[in-house]
Amino acid sequence: MDKKVQLSGKFKLIMLVMIVLGVISVIAGFVTENGTRTWANLLLNNYYFLSIAMGALFWMAIQAVTQSGWSVAYLRIPQAMSNYLIVSFVLFALMFLGVHDLYHWTHADAVAQDPLLQHKAPYLNLPFFALRFVVFFGLWIFLTYRIKSLSLREDKVGGVAYFSKIEFASKVFIFVFAFSFSLFSIDWLMSLDPHWYSTIYVVKKFISAFFHGVAAIAAIAIILRKLGYLPMLTKEHIANFSRYIFALSIIWAYMWLSQYLLIWYANIPEETIYYVPREMGEYKTMFYTELLVNWAFPFLFLMWNRVAKNENLVLFAVLVLIVGQWVELYMSIMPSIELKHAISLIEVGTFIGFAGLFGLVTGYSLSKMPLIPKNHPYLLESTTEEHF
């Protein structure tokens, strides 16, 4: 029960090589292309892995609040991801060097000529932006660290006292997360188009984080089982993860449609402008790919019960969704930055670098604690088979 994950030398080496690739790509980006595009690329990857970690942690909090039993054995995976938040904080902090390249509203002369930006200035100004950034990250790191340390103490002490404490901390985390992650998404993504607004934008980003976060947990759990770590990951549990992914793919599409349909139908120029470069210009293919990869594929694929219970096929679905999340963020960020659609090796390399970093941090954190929360009161529900 106290078994920990052993990181092989090969794993560490691969991750390090990936990171080096990423660093080279970023440097190449700054040298060869214009800085704006590279900054946008960094923003994409930063937000990408932050939202994976946050979505996974949200899943963990949901398990505590709904008192789910089956998922207990997998709680350590999101807990390990919480360490990435600190790394993410540092990487996001570096982004401040590039804010002028990305955010139109940070230019004093632009604001001076634009009444709408002046109106928004009490919210969209650099000091407040930075303050929000620090406060949000502080809250996330504090709360997730607290949940993790309570869970680790439960391992040693047992009883239900820590269980209730975790439940309460999870409630607080869910609320803080919903509120702060929404504003965070407005700050870093929606304000790339400072004139445009949509109330559901942040909800979609929230769902997207949850969606892809769960997919990441499922993938890690399956990989760990293949390495012989999580024997309780039965077909039933794989199907549970699949159901999460399946349901969330529908919810994701629902958010996508709510935004698109209502803007299309009302046809107000201030709003439709957002879709003009996305749907009509060079990004057209990517626009439909986003929907296809994040909704149509998982929806049709995981609908089959046999697929939903097969670990290799679920792993494949997750791989597709990893691309899907990237496409979604690409479509959120790039058309706001420039009208030209181009994906080069630099983008691919940067993503590989970030993936390596995320993998290394998560893997390292996972290897530092027992893989299964052995004193969790519902552990038995997770380790004994139950049919639905």
Place this chain on the structure above:
Amino acid sequence: MYNTRVRGILIKGNKTYSDVSRDVLRPLDAPTPIWWWVTAGLAIIAMAWGSWAFYNTISTGIGIWGLNNNVGWGFEIINFVWWIGIGHAGTAFSIFLLILRQKWRTSINRAAEAMTIFAVMAAGLFPLLHMGRIWDGFFIFPYWNTRGPLWDNFNSPLFWDVVAISTYFMASALFWYMGMIPDFATIRESTTSKIKKKIYGAMSFGWIGNAKSWLRFETAALLLGGMAAPLVVSVHSIVSMDFSVSVVPGWHTTIFPPYFVIGAIFSGFGMVLTLMIILRKLYSFKDYVTDGHLDAITRILTFISLIMATAYMTELFTAWYSGSEYELFTFMKNRVTGDYTFAYWTMITCNAIIPQLFWFKAIRKNIAIVFIMSIFINIGMWFERYIIVVTSLSKDFLPATWAGYSPTIIEVAAFVGTIGLFVFGVLAFFRWLPTIAISEVKGVLKETTTLKSFTDEN
């Protein structure tokens, strides 16, 4: 594996299987109680008054309502949305909790589903009435084309409503009825009255409870549940689109579909709470609908209330962030302040603030307070629809046409009439149908009890 030492027992009072059947069916065989006659009498009076309003509206036309050129939607749409919202709870309750494997749903789902059926019926009356020429009501159905080109406007969310709501109604009714089939068979077997035996026997479709039937039954329930889950979401999403596809400030906001769905589930769960407290009191079902069950509902309500609060804040923030003077006017000058301040703040208080009291255990344990709070939620959600429908219409882009709105007595009567219909429907359900899903409670009884005869087998 359900561990009663960790999770607690679900059904109190050490019930055996036969106890469950006996307890749930007892009210069906008992003589009709006085309270039933009194409430049914009141409901019938309300329905009579409502019928008077319906008659007047149909014979005279909707001009006798308080609507005007600007506020073209009033009480009828508010009440329609309100009832539809309540009608979400049953199916949401059964299906989402079924999919999430919450075993405690078994004591409550039947009553919640019954509520859904009657609430949707009540809701459906309003759009029908609103047509003005009710005798042409069948035009809205895309039936076989004998009138030349189809007259349905497929671009209109109002038409989508017809499709979504009728589908939802059919699916919910089917789900509800199907769940009752084994229980009808139980009544058929246990009743001593020959007439009842015939009626319930016919309603049970000859259910004999063999293994194969159960297997089919459970598969069908799960499939129907899975298909009905998106329906729950679709209905109120489409109702929200009646508003949000427009360009009216305060209506056109992209968050409307999920915001309406959450609101609907909120009001529905509020109504479930109200009804379950009444039901368990009247029929002494405290062993089945335990304090733990009510506690679970209040926790869910707290959570949804927080989502509602977040949605209200998002709307306000985005209205400001948009910088659009029309948005700003609607939210800041015509809702937060202005002519509709009372309704706005009632909505905020009832939906976002009062339910937060559920954070305190002492309040969750006090059933009287919980009951009152559940009523507040119903009131708050009514005001939410009032705010949405009336404020945005009353003051639109052309100040010269600004107008207020107050309902006429006819409109109030129609509303009261639908309340009568709902109450009467629920009463009929209380009287003649099994109010708790006997077979489902039995299904979870074994593993959630500490009764010796069960635990010995394990």
